[in-house]
Amino acid sequence: MSDVINVAEIFGESVFNDNVMKERLPKKIYAELRKTIEGRKELDPMVAEVVAEAMKEWAIEKGATHFTHWFQPLTGVTAEKHDSFVSAPDEKGKIMMEFSGKELIKGEPDASSFPSGGLRATFEARGYTAWDCTSPAFIRRGAAGATLCIPTAFCSYTGEALDQKTPLLRSMEAINQQSLRLLKLFGNKTSKRVTPSVGPEQEYFLVDREKFTKRKDLIFTGRTLFGAMPPKGQELEDHYFGSIRERIGAYMKDVNEELWKLGITSKTQHNEVAPAQHEIAPIYAEVNIAVDHNQLIMSTLRKVAHRHGLKCLLHEKPFAGVNGSGKHNNWSLTTNDGINLLEPGKTPHENIQFLLVLTCILKAVDKHADLLRESAADVGNDHRLGANEAPPAIISVFLGEQLQDVLSQLISTGAATHSIAGGTLETGVKTLPNLAKDATDRNRTSPFAFTGNKFEFRMVGSADSIASPNIVLNTIVAETFAEACDALEKAEDFDLAVHDLIKKYATEHQRIVFNGNGYSEEWVEEATRRGLPNITSMVEAIPALITDKAVKLFETFGVFTKAELESRAEIRYEAYSKAINIEARAMIDIAGKQIVPSVIKYTTSLAQSINSIKAACDADVSTQVELLNETSDLLSETKVALSKLIDVTTRASEMEEPKAQALFYKDEVKVAMDALRAPVDKLEMIVDKDMWPMPSYGDLIFEV
Structure with a gap:
């Protein structure tokens, strides 16, 4: 592979994008498809027939032999079934390469083999994938060759959504319709469509693959279930934005090249806070495409790591004691003609349309904080949220000094007369230029922060799809836009009505605004006084999906039916239980087959050493005896904790009701897991390193 990459030449070369369609499709067909x-x-x-033929010819020229409907079921990862372009041979044994419009539009995977939460019985197998023409097809290359991947939605035979894409597309329609209503009230008759734009920042860890293969916990669960902290962690903060090591740089170079070929605008790369942790971020894209691209980013990170002898860990908390990984979801609303509805301008106090949009979003987040929290709930994310490294589990909105001041003026007087200006930042060094200073600082402790012309939802976990939080964001904002439009469309005096509405929303929902330290205990107490929900775990978050409020919201805008919401709640409970069950059984396996035998081997060696010394001379062996006693005590504690974990895990696996089972895993099994880990991590600090059965944290995060 050449060291020189011409990004302009390779960008999008593996994508059946608009330029390719315009070039290969007849003008009339292209216009109809647009x-x-x-x-x-x-x-x-x-x-569809004409598009399918052009797509096939293009894919074959790129070396593709197969095509697949690429979809996103409720497993958390993508799915695909490959079919070749090969047709049945004719009487002379000659084959043709075929791909019909019907094959492009529809596929039929087995719906009963994917999570459905009771929507489909196991004997009812039929499901459909439907071509999503708003997200371009692409060629993906791997050991199996080149495959044409066609982004699709996935639904059951009875029409329910069994995936992430279908409700996302529905929510995009909802926010589009209500945004256009709002824009029309302000005299905008030229914008034809409003689309959420998203730029997700992806964090990840890289470890040496050979060391990874010696850790069963990483193999089975994606995180370390045991592990003592090394002498150095992230306390020096020297890894953050530090110089990228050669091995990692080579990896990042290959990742970028693959992503650019797929039309993904990989823009930013750097070292993150924790050792062995890194981040990649693309430029903003329409939310549907951004969701697809983020899935491709995650799969590319994993695939390229293998080529470099590395392993990419996307789990939210692969290592205790250092920061975990998130995925900041930067969300804004943009018209087809380039207007950002979240752009405040230089004088936001005079931008009435922006102030209405802003206060509508405050209302939406305040009213549906529980849903927004649930959209970022995940087994791995339970280790991050509220742990002084990620946003707290309490939803709040950071506006910054400038917008907070405008909001305060609106609440106190009903009108805002000025905006705090940014000013100039003087460095005090003559050879350095003075810098234009933003009117607002940033707040990394806020879960939902305004950052100039967008909101950054910082709660999302690194391994999760960004579809769920954006479905919620699109729908809750669509609801508040609709309610505002309902009031304003029948107002006799629009200017007076819109000012009153902005003040009303700002006043009634000011409790959701918090610009302080979200990590502090004082904020937890303050949030309680304000009546804000503090949902600390995934299991506690799931019920938000099926409240009367949620059902009404999603059914009103056609995003989810009640049955779809109930199915997702059941899937979420089952996913939690399955994940904790795997972790618990992995701990049982590792402790019983690796750790206990290693500790016994160490104590035996230590006892033999004590006896040998005593037999050889009259030396003091009190230190060795003390060490032997301490190790034996911890081994006994380990054995008791292991027996307890085996017992509660067995009991949990026998439970049938999804919610009760998930709660038992949270309250009983996880507690037993922590009780087993505690003595084992102490033993790791005592037992001879050569006898410890797995690479340590220091081996994993510092030797990459």
Whole structure:
């Protein structure tokens, strides 16, 4: 592979994008397809036939032999079934390479083999994948060759959504319709579509693959279930934005090249806070494409790591004692003609449209904080949220000094007359330029922070799809836009009505605004006084999906039916239980087969050493005896904790009701897991390193 990469030449070369379609499709067909992509017309089957032929020819030229409907079921990862372009041979044994419009539009994976939460019985197998023409097809290369991947939605035979994409597309329609209503009230008759734009920042860890293979906990669960902290962690903060090591740099170079070929605008890369932790971030894209791209980023990070003898860990908390990984979801609303609804301008106090959008979002987040929290709930994320390294589990909104001041003026007087200006930052060094200073600082402890012309939802876990939080964001904001439009469309005096509405929303929902330290205990107490929910675990968050409030919200805007919400709640409970069950059984396996035998071997060696010394001379062996006693005591504690974990895990696995089982795993099994880990981590600090059965934290995070 050449060291010189011409990004302009390779960018998007593996994507059946708009330029390729414009070049390869007849003008009339291209125009008709664009109408469908823009939501102005349903797909014509004849158009699909022509597109399928052009797509096939393009893919074959790129070396593809197979195609697949690429979809996102409720497993948390993508799914695909490959079919070759090969047709049945004719009487002379000759084959043709074929791909029809029907094959492009629809596939039929087995719906009963994916999570459905009771929507499908196991004997009812039929499900459909439907081509999502708004997200371009692409070629993915690997050991199996080149495959044409067609982004699709996935639904059951009875029409329910069994994936992440279908409700996301529904939510995009909802926010589009209500945003256009709002814009029309302000005299905008030119914008034809409003789309959420998202830029997700992806954090991840890299460890040496050979060391990874010696850790069963990493293999089975993606995180270390045991492990004592090394002498140095992240306390010096020297890894953050530090010089990228050669091995990691070579890896990042290959990741970028693969992503650029897939049309993904990989923009930023750097070392994160924890040792062996890194981040990659793309430029913003329409939310549907951003969701697809983030899945491709995660799979590319893992695939390229293998080539470099590395292992990419996307788990939210692979190592205790150092920061975990998140995925900051930067969300804004943009019109087709380039207007950002979250752009405050230089004088936000005069930007009435922006102030209405802003206060609508405050209302949405305050009213549906429980749903937004649930959208970022995950087994791995339970280790991060509220742990002084990630946003707290309490949802609040950071506005910054400038917008907070405007909001305060609106609440106190009903009108804002000024905005705090940014000013100039003087460095005090003559050879350095003075810098234009933003009017607002940033707050890394806030879960939902305004950062200039977007909101950054910082709660999302590194391994999760960003579909769920964006479905919620799109829908709750659509609801508040609709309620505002309902009030304003019948107002006799629009200017007076909009000012009153902005003040009303700002006043009634000011409790959600917090610009201070979200990590502090004082904020937990203050949030309680304000009546803000503090949902500390995934299991406690799940019920938000099926409240009357949530059902009404999602059904009103056609995003989820009640049955779909109930199914997702059941899937979420089961996912939690399965994940903790795997972790518990992995701990039982590792402790029983590796750790206990290693400690016994060490204590035996130590006892033999004591006896040998006593037999050889009259030397003092009190230190060795003390060490032997301490190790034996910890070994006994380990054995008791192991027996307890075996017992509660067995009891948990026998439970049938999903919610009760998940609660038992949280309250009983996780507690037993922590009780087993405590003595084992102490033993690791005592037992001879050569006898310890697995690489240490120091081996994993510092020797990459």
